[in-house]
Amino acid sequence: MNDTLKLLESIEKSSGSDLKKVKNLKEFEKLRTQYLGRKSKLTKILRSIQNLPQKDRPSVGKKSNEVRKALEASFLKTQGELEQIQSLNEASDIDVTIPALKKHIGHIHPNTQMIWRIQDIFQLMGFEVFEPYDIDDDYHTFTSLNLPEGHPARDIWDTFWTEEGFIPITHTSSMQNRVMKMRKPPIRAVVIGHTFRNERTDPRHEHTLFQCEGIYVDKGITLSDMIGTLKIFFSKVFEKDVKVKLDPDYFPFVEPGNGMALSCTLCDQKGCRVCKYTGWLEILGCGMIHPFVLREGGIDPDVYSGFAWGFGVDRLVMLREKIEDIRHFHSGDLRFIRQF
Numbered sequence: 595m596n597d598t599l600k601l602l603e604s605i606e607k608s609s610g611s612d613l614k615k616v617k618n619l620k621e622f623e624k625l626r627t628q629y630l631g632r633k634s635k636l637t638k639i640l641r642s643i644q645n646l647p648q649k650d651r652p653s654v655g656k657k658s659n660e661v662r663k664a665l666e667a668s669f670l671k672t673q674g675e676l677e678q679i680q681s682l683n684e685a686s687d688i689d690v691t692i693p694a695l696k697k698h699i700g701h702i703h704p705n706t707q708m709i710w711r712i713q714d715i716f717q718l719m720g721f722e723v724f725e726p727y728d729i730d731d732d733y734h735t736f737t738s739l740n741l742p743e744g745h746p747a748r749d750i751w752d753t754f755w756t757e758e759g760f761i762p763i764t765h766t767s768s769m770q771n772r773v774m775k776m777r778k779p780p781i782r783a784v785v786i787g788h789t790f791r792n793e794r795t796d797p798r799h800e801h802t803l804f805q806c807e808g809i810y811v812d813k814g815i816t817l818s819d820m821i822g823t824l825k826i827f828f829s830k831v832f833e834k835d836v837k838v839k840l841d842p843d844y845f846p847f848v849e850p851g852n853g854m855a856l857s858c859t860l861c862d863q864k865g866c867r868v869c870k871y872t873g874w875l876e877i878l879g880c881g882m883i884h885p886f887v888l889r890e891g892g893i894d895p896d897v898y899s900g901f902a903w904g905f906g907v908d909r910l911v912m913l914r915e916k917i918e919d920i921r922h923f924h925s926g927d928l929r930f931i932r933q934f
């Protein structure tokens with residue numbers, strides 16, 4: 595009996611060292627037959643148990659079952675490892691030198707690129723960046739901006755209204771009042787976001803566009819601060835020294851109100867179709883913030899003054915990238931987008 599037990603122990607031992615030497619699944623199958631097959635020593639011992647003297651049966655039976663279980667477990671483990679190695683080897687049969695399929699992985703929209711550029715420039719100049727609410731109320735869109743209900747100047751904006759009386763904002767000026775209430779002077783803020791107009795679209799007009807609004811409120815702010823700030827901004831956007839010019843204009847929330855024009859960035863004032871041979875491009879509305887608007891924002895107009903402006907982001911992109919039709923932006927035409 596002792597011999598059988600010793601044999602069982604040596605089977606277990608040698609199977610362990612043999613398994614370590616196996617290099618592939620073929621060798622492994624051979625070894626498995628050798629140790630666990632019908633003609634293996636172990637199977638023979640298991641079969642012979644019934645012929646043993648009654649007293650030896652339990653110990654030999656127990657030991658041989660233990661060895662069988664141990665062998666099955668270690669063979670299973672090795673099989674798993676070998677299979678993994680084999681599949682890795684098969685994978686390395688892939689020819690990695692074949693050129694990859696060319697896939698287009700997406701693109702930052704030119705409007706977004708411009709928004710980032712605008713934010714960077716104004717942040718460097720000490721302005722804080724805000725986002726507007728896409729849908730806002732009458733007070734913030736109009737009334738707080740010196741445009742009470744029934745004011746004829748409301749006609750300047752072709753406004754959408756929801757049935758509940760809210761407005762998909764016509765301009766990012768809608769944030770002026772909130773920013774003034776949230777901050778104390780000096781206030782330097784820009785608001786960039788989507789605006790919506792009830793427009794009949796054409797190459798220069800879209801129903802959905804981006805706007806950048808800005809305000810600067812402090813003691814002793816004058817129009818020359820505004821001119822300087824915007825001139826520096828536009829020179830940075832177009833990466834060249836641009837000239838700016840003020841014309842009188844009317845917006846209820848500024849007094850005086852102005853239109854600002856830039857020296858034509860396309861022809862450098864030699865005269866072209868885009869500037870209609872005037873050398874100037876109308877680019878934004880601006881002016882000194884109306885005392886009513888400051889007061890509504892909780893700021894004393896006898897102590898503080900400020901300037902404000904608003905321009906279309908899409909228009910800047912069109913000028914910078916020489917795009918002739920604003921409707922391309924929302925056309926979803928990838929041939930257009932991929933150029934930028």
Ligand code: DAH
Pocket residue numbers: 764765766767807808845847848878879880881902903904905
């Ligand atoms: N909100 C105006 C618009 O949508 C643009 C504008 C003009 C903004 C003059 C201003 C401003 O802040 O002072 O047409």
